[in-house]
Amino acid sequence: MSQPGATPEPQGQVSDAVRGNWVDHHAPAFARPYLRLSRADRPIGTWLLLLPCWWGLLLAMVGDGQARWFDLWILAGCGIGAFLMRGAGCTWNDITDRDIDGSVARTASRPIPSGQVSAKQALAWAVAQSLVAFCILLTFPPAAIALGVLSLLPVAIYPFAKRFTWWPQVFLGIAFNWGALLAWTAHTGSLGLPAVVLYVSGMAWTLFYDTIYAHQDKEDDALIGVKSTARLFGDAATPKWLARFLVATVALMGLAVVLAAPRGEILTLVILIGGPWAMGWHMMWQMRKLDVDDNGRLLMLFRSNRDAGLLPVLFFAVALLA
Known part of the structure; x- marks a missing residue:
């Protein structure tokens, strides 16, 4: 029940939407x-899809020294x-997961399981977004x-993926980071090794x-048989695996920078290296704040990855101007 004088929640609002969203x-x-x-009421996913695009574009621009x-x-x-x-991907995800979402507390309020739209209407919406x-x-x-x-x-x-593998996050990574390949290629006209390393x-x-995000649903996922890295690692081993992913992220991005940087331009290389270095420190901060049993903390940390991903964008942009 709402407290007297409290602003009522908008009808149909999804449980994990950003409060006060447009x-x-x-x-x-x-x-x-x-x-x-x-x-659209949870913009973090758009950022996480967009940021690798900007990494790839800026690194390509720095690498060939051309800005058009x-x-x-x-x-x-x-x-x-x-x-x-x-939007199209999330709509497709909701269509395929409409029965599962109704059994998970965090997702039961989504438009299809809550009856706001039908699966056919959602499919038409996914197609429309894809065509544009x-x-x-x-x-x-x-x-x-x-x-x-x-x-x-x-x-x-x-x-x-979560129906047949404990590593559905790998498939998400394949899809969500594709922009690093696409934006690099859009600038240069062809795919290059630095873009591939950046993609990985x-x-x-x-x-x-x-993995941080998936810990929110681990109990419900266990009841309905949905797989995830959060369930695979468990509470005890998750920090060790996060540390491994952190090292891989920073090391591979650093290698991509070295491969892309103009030869002999030491200052540019130093600035570029600042991108993965700063991102690594942000990821380290997330690990220090991690509490796998606090869903509010998990969601906050997940959303903070917008800032983590913007750090390389900042350093790559400065290197382009240097």
Whole structure:
């Protein structure tokens, strides 16, 4: 029951949505269920999809020393595309998980299990978002377009991964960091080794933050038989595995920087290395704050990875201007 004088929660609000978000308070009522399907009320996922794009683009620009007007469109196009494809992917995830979500406390309030939209309406929404994203993709070079189309495969597979593997976070990492490959290729016209190494670094980062996130659902997941790295590692071993993912993230991003940096430009290399170094310290801070039994703390730490991922963006941008 609400306390006297308290502001009532908006009708249909998802349990883990950001309080006071624009969808629940300002979006037209007819659009709210669809925006909730897209997680527009929980923007962290868009950031986590977008940031590897910006890493790849900026590192490519620093590597070849070229900054063109078209790069501004790649920067913006990746932002719009990340919002749309994150929305399409989450909608597809909710369609495939509609029966599971109704059995999990944190997800039972999502639009499909709560009856706000039907599965058919959700599918039409996923297709609409994908088509608009595809129109943006068509403005990129041919190799980047091919990569963008190929990215649909891991996006389609991911929702089913937790049914057949204890490592669904690997499949999430494959999908969520694809932008590092795409944005690098959009700038350079072809895929390069630094982008591939950066991509694998992003996958390690995804294993880090999504293992933290998955601990919120470990009890419900155990009851319904859903697999995750949080359940695989357990409470005791999770910090050790997070430390391994941290080291892999920093080491691989550092290697990508070394491979991409212009030869002989020591100052540029030092600034670039600051990106993975600062990100590593942020991830270390998350580990110090970790409490796998405090869902509020877990959600806060998961969301803090927006800031962790922005740190390399800052250093790469400074290196470009140096």
